Amino acid sequence: MGSGKRTLTTATMALACAAAILSAPGAAFASPTPTPPSTPPPTPASTPASDEDLEAIRKKLDMLYHDAAVATDAYNAAEEQTDQQSAQIVGLAREIVEGRAKLDRLKDRAGAAARAQYRSGGLPPEAHLMLSDDPQEFLDGAGRIREGAQATKGLLTEMTRTQEDLEQYAQDAAAQWKKLEANREAKAAAKKKVKKQIAAAQKLESQLEKDEKKRLAKLEQEAARKSQTAWLGSGVLDEISGKASAQGKEAVEYATAQIGKAYEWGAEGPETFDCSGLTSQAWAAAGQGIPRTSQEQWKQLDRIDVESMRPGDLIIYNADASHVAMYIGDGAIVHSPRPGRTVTVAGAGSMPILGVVRPGT
Incomplete structure (x- = not known):
């Protein structure tokens, strides 16, 4: 890590050295005698986090943001x-x-x-x-x-x-x-x-150095890429051929027009959105009111097979229906991911899919 930060290992070593000095037999303390100035010893450099450490951090962040989404x-x-x-x-x-x-x-x-x-x-x-x-x-x-x-x-x-x-x-x-x-x-x-x-x-993220944040972002991208590749590898995209309805097109146009706007929990636009705020407002713009939350969207809207989905349909993610995105075709979604991120396009299979629901007809 860079200047101003020490790892837990460095701090532990420093404490151990201090304890050894204080417990040494015959140790005595007296008024210090002047000593000529000398160059201070270099601060020990901390060891950069390993890939295993960063992977553990990535999973921890996923859990924290997932719990925040549920709340x-x-x-x-x-x-x-x-x-x-x-x-x-x-x-x-x-x-x-x-x-x-x-x-x-x-x-x-x-x-x-x-x-x-x-x-x-x-x-x-x-x-x-x-x-x-x-x-x-x-x-x-x-x-x-x-x-x-x-x-x-x-x-x-x-x-x-x-x-x-x-x-x-x-x-x-x-x-x-x-x-x-x-x-x-x-x-x-x-x-x-x-x-x-x-x-x-x-x-947790603030404790990472700039280089470590970049490596963490790559790990996140790699995890999403692997999930998307596995989803596409199942052949599911070959079966998806549905065309968007007129309302579905309007909903997709609204949702994609929000790309780049920041995520904010509890927000329904027009400047910031959470995940279900984006999907509910997109369908409201298309003239179709739908439930406000991803969990109620999963409960109340008509469920369809993944192979039958078409642009405008909503993909519900995670076993507890804590995230929702809009399918826009060609195996892609538009969604508002989490705090610190913006509305963006991603692979539909980059997260664990619970199911698909269809507003309107």
Whole structure:
């Protein structure tokens, strides 16, 4: 490694030498005597990391960034659910306000009926009818009484139903509020984990010298090349001949237009993207809404065989569906890889494929 950095081996040797000097028999300490200036001893050069060490670092970085991707999916899912629940609570609040206004109107109508009965001397309509001397008035009144009784019954029924609706709205709002708070906590926990995993990865990378970073990048490229070569060697590309739909072409055009933009976890553009932010926005631009996260894209979208995929389809990676990319044809994908990288084109088989899903038709 270069100047200013020591390996663990160098530090261990220095500590061992110091311990040996301090424990030497008869060692004594006195005021130092002046000595002529001399050239300081050279700092021992640290040993560059071996390929085996760098390969171990590469795998460790893969694990850290993978865990960050999983946490990012959890954050995105919690954020999406929080937005949905907030909208539901607003809708329920509106229903409660409207329901209360309706109940007030019904109560006013019931009060008016009670006041009318009071003004009639408190006698029920039937009594007034029986006291009438006019047969026609009797018959007409009988019809009005029947209609009035039915209207009163309907009014009371509507009041009861409105009151029950209000109670249900209140219960639903309380339940949604609890879910909202739970998702806010989940979102905060996921955010903390994302930052922790990325910070650990960045710290590990920062400890490498410039030359070692270059060698590490070559190891990453070689690993991706081997995976892609093995995938193509299976003959799968010979079977893939599907042509993109009109929507698929629009999605590919949007995704490839983002090449060079930085990865940012939780981002959906327009300047930065995470992996599922890129694919969901690409299909939104094509007029097709799809789930926000790679895991929900895997769960909810139609699954197809790898051999049947066509440009615009989404390839889901890793056993836990923690990464997603868009197939653009000729065995290639466009994706937003991870922190520190930009939207780029890569081999479709450069990562372990879980399956393929197709938005739209």
